[in-house]
Amino acid sequence: MHTRTTAALIVVGLLATLAACAEDDTAAKASAPPTLTEEQHAGARAAAGIPAEPSITARDKYLEALNGIDRRIVDGKDDKAVSRGLNQCSSIKSFGGNREKLVELALGRFTIDTRLPEIATPEIGGKILDAVHKNLCPDF
Template identity: 35%
Template sequence: MTDKPGTPAVRTMRTRSMKPPTLVAPVLLALVMLSACGADETDPVPAPVILDGPSIRSDPDSARHVKYYEALAAIDPEIRDDNPDWAWDRGRDQCTSIKGSADDAKLLELAEKRFATPDHPDGFGLAKNKLIMKAVRQYVCPEL
């Protein structure tokens, strides 16, 4: 490039035409194909799934609630806490584990974790965990 005397040198940059990345075409093709995969409005509504075996009831009758809380308070008043829903929810979680496992050592370990409190962050110990498990089985999910 030659500069004329008295004029500043201006360099022109040659721009290369930008080609779209090679992934654009496959992505666009996939989007077009997926947009065609919709459910027809005439599809039947699927039937509800019914599980075999006893279920874990969400709300017990009041007598079972009271007996469960009394059992926990007899083991250790702190287990029950000031929130009865907390204890009931932990019991239901334990029932789900009971339903899925016959390993008593694992169930006791889960009870230790589930029923831990701020003053007992590591649980209440093996003896109390066994009593908690007994109360859960007797009052929260006796059908299991």
């Protein structure tokens, strides 16, 4: 009798675990972001003021410009530098001619103010801003 009770409790426990997993899976699917088509993704980027991924040539020139300012800005993390630059384009579109604000945002976005405080100057921020604007979003 003791064996049957133990086996029954194990089966009940397993069923409860499986039911909880199924509920978690349903909740995860419900909270997962929707999958966007390429066209929808491009539209969302445009609405946010983020340009399309740069061409290989534009990307190389941009990274070269940043490395010309200080090699530690990119620090071998090319994709991260491009992503930050594209996000800076959104700020350029939003803040337009407010260069002082854009320089401040560039220093923060590229973590110059925290990683490299010794070069966190308006001059360096301006050079980063110019590299982004020229190479990633010249039409903004």
